[in-house]
Amino acid sequence: MAILTYAVTQIRAFFRDPVAMFFVVLLPLIFLFVFGSIFGDSSTNFRVAVIDRSGTELATVLLAAAEKEDLLTVVDVSSLDDAKEQMSRGQIDSIIELPEGFGQISDTGGVIAPAGQMTVYYTEANPQSGQAVAAVMRAMLDTVNRETTGFVAPLTVEQKPTTQAGLTQFDYTFAGMLAFTILSLGLFGLANTLPAQKKSGALRRIRATPFQAAKLLTGTALEYIVLGLVALVVMIIVGLTVFSFDMRGNWLTFTVFVTASLAMMIGFGLLIGGWAKNENQAAPLSNIIAFPMMFLSGVFFPRFLMPDWLQTASAWLPLTPVADGIRYITTEGATLVTVAPQLGMVLGWGTAMYLLAFRLFRWE
Numbered sequence: 001m002a003i004l005t006y007a008v009t010q011i012r013a014f015f016r017d018p019v020a021m022f023f024v025v026l027l028p029l030i031f032l033f034v035f036g037s038i039f040g041d042s043s044t045n046f047r048v049a050v051i052d053r054s055g056t057e058l059a060t061v062l063l064a065a066a067e068k069e070d071l072l073t074v075v076d077v078s079s080l081d082d083a084k085e086q087m088s089r090g091q092i093d094s095i096i097e098l099p100e101g102f103g104q105i106s107d108t109g110g111v112i113a114p115a116g117q118m119t120v121y122y123t124e125a126n127p128q129s130g131q132a133v134a135a136v137m138r139a140m141l142d143t144v145n146r147e148t149t150g151f152v153a154p155l156t157v158e159q160k161p162t163t164q165a166g167l168t169q170f171d172y173t174f175a176g177m178l179a180f181t182i183l184s185l186g187l188f189g190l191a192n193t194l195p196a197q198k199k200s201g202a203l204r205r206i207r208a209t210p211f212q213a214a215k216l217l218t219g220t221a222l223e224y225i226v227l228g229l230v231a232l233v234v235m236i237i238v239g240l241t242v243f244s245f246d247m248r249g250n251w252l253t254f255t256v257f258v259t260a261s262l263a264m265m266i267g268f269g270l271l272i273g274g275w276a277k278n279e280n281q282a283a284p285l286s287n288i289i290a291f292p293m294m295f296l297s298g299v300f301f302p303r304f305l306m307p308d309w310l311q312t313a314s315a316w317l318p319l320t321p322v323a324d325g326i327r328y329i330t331t332e333g334a335t336l337v338t339v340a341p342q343l344g345m346v347l348g349w350g351t352a353m354y355l356l357a358f359r360l361f362r363w364e
Contacts, residue, residue, distance in 0.1 A: 002211060006219035011226055028181040032174070032235055046093040046133050047073050049083035054116065058103030062140055071136050087121065093129035095121035096137065171246065174239050175327040176299040178232060182258070182265050183290060183299075183319055185228045190220065190269025191286040195279045198364055207363045214358055217274060221266050228262040249329035253336050257329060257343060261322040264346045267353030268318070274361035293319035298327075321345040
């Protein structure tokens with residue numbers, strides 16, 4: 001009962017502290033809006049400059065059709081040199097040059113049809129964009145050729161979607177942002193809070209009461225689990241309503257896994273904050289532990305892009321099963337049985353951290 005009372009008291013104090021609310025609730029939302037704005041739009045669109053020297057109706061129709069399909073966004077330029085300069089700075093993706101006479105009706109090999117050859121420029125540093133724009137224009141010209149000549153190529157390619165629901169950029173990033181929020185709340189929050197309480201003398205006053213260290217740490221863990229769930233709920237609401245996040249898993253499964261992950265990461269914060277005498281000791285320790293997990297656990301970057309040896313090593317980081325488990329549940333509809341390996345690692349790390357936190361805690 002004393003543990004629950006302490007946790008409720010601390011939660012009430014938290015909601016009266018605007019600075020604490022900013023870092024726990026609003027800061028993750030800021031990151032969500034930043035990354036959501038970058039990765040939320042999954043449409044394919046290229047910024048191009050058009051140098052039209054043909055003046056034909058066909059050129060106008062082609063470019064208008066491409067823009068209407070949201071394939072190309074035409075950027076105004078003064079000349080070809082100006083366009084090349086902008087492309088070298090990465091401001092545009094490609095340049096489409098239509099020479100004089102492009103699209104004019106001519107007799108080519110006995111076939112009367114529009115003729116001409118456009119030029120699509122690309123930079124050697126990023127040839128993919130130019131090649132993609134060239135493929136878009138080639139497909140549109142193939143359509144014009146079929147309609148004007150009636151010729152159908154004997155060998156063709158048919159595109160079909162798979163039955164599996166693919167992982168969008170935002171889906172991947174959002175799952176990583178949830179894992180990053182768990183990391184920030186559990187590690188950075190507690191690693192700074194407990195040393196600050198030691199410095200202010202708050203823990204010294206608690207020590208004079210029958211309230212034991214184990215009860216203090218348990219109550220603090222309950223407090224931060226509740227605050228973490230509140231922060232995650234707010235993020236999920238924003239993800240669903242603003243960025244149309246597609247939750248494919250079961251909410252109960254998600255809640256169980258996230259709660260266990262929160263408890264585990266809070267154990268790291270309790271260990272560092274409980275052992276450190278002040279913020280000068282806690283800050284370097286929390287950074288040493290957090291930064292490898294942020295960049296190697298698949299939070300923002302896919303782990304399958306890493307070398308094999310690094311994938312094997314990073315699989316044992318505490319945040320890796322958290323990020324993988326959340327991603328499996330939210331994007332693939334995984335059950336607790338499916339994420340049992342990830343859940344087992346989370347529980348194992350959590351048990352070890354709480355045992356060490358209870359053992360190494362220092363009141364001052």
